[in-house]
Amino acid sequence: MTLRPPLRIPGITEIPPSAPGMRIGLFGGSFNPMHDGHRLVMEETLRRLELHALWVLVTPGNPLKDNSDLPPLENRVRAARAFVTDPRVRVTGFEAARGFSYSWQTIDFLTTTMPDRRFVWIMGADSLADFHRWQRWRDMAAKIPIAVYVRPGAAHRALASRAAATLDYAQLDETDAALLARCQAPAWIYLQGRQSTLSSSAIRASRNLR
Numbered sequence: 001m002t003l004r005p006p007l008r009i010p011g012i013t014e015i016p017p018s019a020p021g022m023r024i025g026l027f028g029g030s031f032n033p034m035h036d037g038h039r040l041v042m043e044e045t046l047r048r049l050e051l052h053a054l055w056v057l058v059t060p061g062n063p064l065k066d067n068s069d070l071p072p073l074e075n076r077v078r079a080a081r082a083f084v085t086d087p088r089v090r091v092t093g094f095e096a097a098r099g100f101s102y103s104w105q106t107i108d109f110l111t112t113t114m115p116d117r118r119f120v121w122i123m124g125a126d127s128l129a130d131f132h133r134w135q136r137w138r139d140m141a142a143k144i145p146i147a148v149y150v151r152p153g154a155a156h157r158a159l160a161s162r163a164a165a166t167l168d169y170a171q172l173d174e175t176d177a178a179l180l181a182r183c184q185a186p187a188w189i190y191l192q193g194r195q196s197t198l199s200s201s202a203i204r205a206s207r208n209l210r
């Protein structure tokens with residue numbers, strides 16, 4: 001298993017508190033920085049999936065991206081915490097403390113150590129379009145239900161993607177969103193709704209122009 005050197009930062013890399021039976025959304029990302037598009041995804045999934053909590057997993061580094069300019073984990077976690085206002089949302093960098101590089105490692109760990117919680121992976125439509133390039137993506141889809149949220153410019157690529165085709169048989173109707181976290185994987189849903197054109201890269205580009 002590929003592990004990076006564990007990085008433990010007090011107050012930053014702990015797993016949020018939870019209780020048996022809780023339905024918990026896992027929203028992974030670089031969050032460089034967090035923006036209102038992320039807020040929209042969090043609000044919509046919390047409500048429509050009837051989640052008790054949503055954990056923002058600030059990644060030490062997306063394995064498919066060049067992370068050389070990525071600000072330190074601690075800075076991204078602190079900035080995301082300052083941005084979040086909903087008390088159900090908890091921001092953590094816990095993947096770094098475990099030395100995880102890949103999301104399947106996170107899913108494996110959480111579903112094994114906390115089998116009495118109902119975890120759901122949350123991603124934007126652009127991530128589904130690339131999902132077949134994630135390490136062990138099929139194993140991940142077999143372990144945890146997945147909610148995909150519409151993103152401007154990504155809808156077609158997402159629904160025509162290899163992962164969408166492979167998992168076609170496990171797609172729930174959007175009207176059954178509240179059932180997703182109660183379902184056995186594989187199960188996934190594509191959520192339409194309010195959309196945001198915001199992206200972290202556009203925000204970084206506009207900051208650099210100033």
Ligand SMILES: Nc1ncnc2c1ncn2[C@@H]1O[C@H](COP(=O)(O)OP(=O)(O)OP(=O)(O)O)[C@@H](O)[C@H]1O
Pocket residue numbers: 028029030031032037038041122123124125126127149150151152196197198199200201202
């Ligand atoms: N505007 C948005 N609408 C829907 N989903 C989004 C939006 N912005 C980000 N996401 C989703 O949030 C998760 C984390 O995204 P990330 O932190 O990479 O932000 P980003 O804006 O996509 O960043 P970048 O522009 O640097 O690629 C991903 O699953 C991504 O698909």
Ligand SMILES: O=C(O)c1ccc[n+]([C@@H]2O[C@H](COP(=O)([O-])O)[C@@H](O)[C@H]2O)c1
Pocket residue numbers: 027028029030031057059061062063064065101102103104127133134135
């Ligand atoms: O596990 C993988 O192979 C993998 C490949 C690409 C992205 N991810 C995860 O997807 C999430 C979104 O990443 P990002 O950079 O698009 O915000 C984040 O949690 C990454 O660690 C995971």
